[in-house]
Amino acid sequence: MKSVKKISRTIPTVLERLAAAVSVIKENRGNDIVVLDVRELTKAFDYFLIVSGSSRRQLNTIGDEIQKKLVGEMGDECLSVSGYKEGRWVVIDYGDIIVHLFEPETRIYYAIEELWGKAIKIPIDDPIFN
Numbered sequence: 001m002k003s004v005k006k007i008s009r010t011i012p013t014v015l016e017r018l019a020a021a022v023s024v025i026k027e028n029r030g031n032d033i034v035v036l037d038v039r040e041l042t043k044a045f046d047y048f049l050i051v052s053g054s055s056r057r058q059l060n061t062i063g064d065e066i067q068k069k070l071v072g073e074m075g076d077e078c079l080s081v082s083g084y085k086e087g088r089w090v091v092i093d094y095g096d097i098i099v100h101l102f103e104p105e106t107r108i109y110y111a112i113e114e115l116w117g118k119a120i121k122i123p124i125d126d127p128i129f130n
Helices: 014-027 056-073 104-110
Strands: 031-037 047-052 080-082 089-093 097-102 120-122
Touching: 014 031, 014 047, 014 056, 014 097, 031 104, 047 104, 056 089, 056 097, 089 104, 097 104
Parallel strands: 047 097
Antiparallel strands: 031 047, 031 120, 080 089, 089 097
């Protein structure tokens, strides 16, 4: 009987995936990056990653690059993507991480940071992102 060799694959943690997404955003010149830890406020997800971009094209590029990194390279599962066509507010749902990509005016209008004001804001210069 032939033995089956198990392939061991380390699944990245939520913080590793979050850090990778932040890195992608920085590389693609996203603005006003905010990470909110919402674990104490909801059981639906753990973190919001919020960023502004200057155009629909930039937002779509950032979203595409995050997908390549998290899904393509890190083996994450994307549950849904909304807003690519309109491009004013793109939402990418990874289950535990929700990525919000906004045009500046739309971000101000919806005020996600204020709505989730009791969340813990994690500075992007925190060592977990380096």
